[in-house]
Amino acid sequence: xxxxxxxxxxxxxxxxxxxxxxxxxxxxxxxxxxxxxxxxxxxxxxxxxxxxxxxxxxxxxxxxxxxxxxxxxxxxxxxxxxxxxxxxxxxxxxxxxxxxxxxxxxxxxxxxxxxxxxxxxxxxxxxxxxxxxxxxxxxxxxxxxxxxxxxxxxxxxxxxxxxxxxxxxxxxxxxxxxxxxxxxxxxxxxxxxxxxxxxxxxxxxxxxxxxxxxxxxxxxxxxxxxxxxxxxxxx
Ligand SMILES: C[S@@+](CC[C@H](N)C(=O)[O-])C[C@H]1O[C@@H](n2cnc3c(N)ncnc32)[C@H](O)[C@@H]1O
Numbered sequence: 746x747x748x749x750x751x752x753x754x755x756x757x758x759x760x761x762x763x764x765x766x767x768x769x770x771x772x773x774x775x776x777x778x779x780x781x782x783x784x785x786x787x788x789x790x791x792x793x794x795x796x797x798x799x800x801x802x803x804x805x806x807x808x809x810x811x812x813x814x815x816x817x818x819x820x821x822x823x824x825x826x827x828x829x830x831x832x833x834x835x836x837x838x839x840x841x842x843x844x845x846x847x848x849x850x851x852x853x854x855x856x857x858x859x860x861x862x863x864x865x866x867x868x869x870x871x872x873x874x875x876x877x878x879x880x881x882x883x884x885x886x887x888x889x890x891x892x893x894x895x896x897x898x899x900x901x902x903x904x905x906x907x908x909x910x911x912x913x914x915x916x917x918x919x920x921x922x923x924x925x926x927x928x929x930x931x932x933x934x935x936x937x938x939x940x941x942x943x944x945x946x947x948x949x950x951x952x953x954x955x956x957x958x959x960x961x962x963x964x965x966x967x968x969x970x971x972x973x974x975x976x977x978x979x980x
Pocket of ligand 1: 833
């Protein structure tokens, strides 16, 4: 997943307005956080695009499962601690005031069992009064099967076309991303990158958060259309 494609990640998502999203995150933190500190952990941070501006206001750490992503983040962003770690099982021996997990990364844990372990882990890493913000993937009912999708990047020295159609296998959404990539003075390359994400229902997600000890809320109006946001205050 993204492995050898990590170096193209920021180009594929160059349409995404990370600055605008981060402004919304900052407003939510102002509204909901009850603890006094400013330590922030971004889980599944990818190349660290949200952290680029979050670091102006908070003392930031980023973790991601993909070492290539973390290496890019380390190269591009100073004053942030980056580590390779799995969100289901990480142990940083530290506590934060804010934990974010954005752009549907939580879906990659795939099962409710893993979701519960992950949320418990977030709770373990949060201070009393701390805030968790999770941007989910689609629910089973909100996910449409058979939808074709295309993303292109048309740079001077590099061209990328990524196509997929949405599929489902029981409670998993399955997307095989087909990439055609060409760089200056190189041959066209073709990759297939398979993504499997859990389709978690809102009431079950909230139940898990509440059971673990958060006061949880689902905000319909989140960062991206149709995804919403979970907010959890450590109580
Ligand atoms: C859609 S990207 C989002 C990256 C970044 N948050 C952003 O907004 O650009 C999903 C990220 O989740 C990471 N990921 C997937 N499973 C993970 C896991 N179990 N633990 C930590 N990171 C994971 C992937 O490596 C990838 O960087």
